Amino acid sequence: MVDTTTPMAGKTVVITGSTSGIGKATAIGLAGMGSRVAITGRHHDRAQAVAAEIRDTTGNPDVEGFVADLSSQTEVRRLAAAIVEAYPTLDVRPRSKASAAGTSSIAKPVPRARHHTTPT
Numbered sequence: 787m788v789d790t791t792t793p794m795a796g797k798t799v800v801i802t803g804s805t806s807g808i809g810k811a812t813a814i815g816l817a818g819m820g821s822r823v824a825i826t827g828r829h830h831d832r833a834q835a836v837a838a839e840i841r842d843t844t845g846n847p848d849v850e851g852f853v854a855d856l857s858s859q860t861e862v863r864r865l866a867a868a869i870v871e872a873y874p875t876l877d878v879r880p881r882s883k884a885s886a887a888g889t890s891s892i893a894k895p896v897p898r899a900r901h902h903t904t905p906t
């Protein structure tokens with residue numbers, strides 16, 4: 787039977803630039819559909835506050851805040867390592883905010899919707 791209330795249950799989603807705007811709206815929507823959601827922004831307190839707000843709003847406890855300034859390649863790599871450590875698989879990666887240079891590994895388009903990462 788198709789689950790119409792939490793169709794994204796069991797999926798892990800990382801949404802860059804998701805403390806406001808389209809990214810935040812996407813995070814709320816996907817958390818409401820049951821995804822495990824990682825949100826990102828440049829400021830620790832804001833990222834944690836927005837993650838808590840989304841957990842409260844949606845009733846989904848699996849929403850975490852991560853911090854990185856995506857204009858910095860060093861921070862992009864640190865974020866990627868933190869996400870790989872936190873989640874064994876990554877299913878969906880919408881990008882609200884890419885790196886300023888557009889060259890970061892985390893900002894590259896995912897060729898397929900289902901993308902797996904392997905912890906080192």
Ligand SMILES: NC(=O)c1ccc[n+]([C@@H]2O[C@H](COP(=O)([O-])OP(=O)(O)OC[C@H]3O[C@@H](n4cnc5c(N)ncnc54)[C@H](OP(=O)(O)O)[C@@H]3O)[C@@H](O)[C@H]2O)c1
Nearest residue numbers: 803804805806807808809827828829854855856857882883
């Ligand atoms: N809003 C719309 O209606 C709309 C419509 C069509 C297209 N778009 C496009 O969708 C994208 C998102 O637009 P938006 O208006 O929703 O939001 P935005 O103002 O472009 O982005 C806001 C988000 O990006 C984060 N952010 C900004 N600079 C960052 C950086 N250097 N490193 C890491 N995170 C950063 C912010 O987090 P912190 O401030 O917490 O760091 C916040 O979560 C843009 O490319 C926009 O052109 C938007």
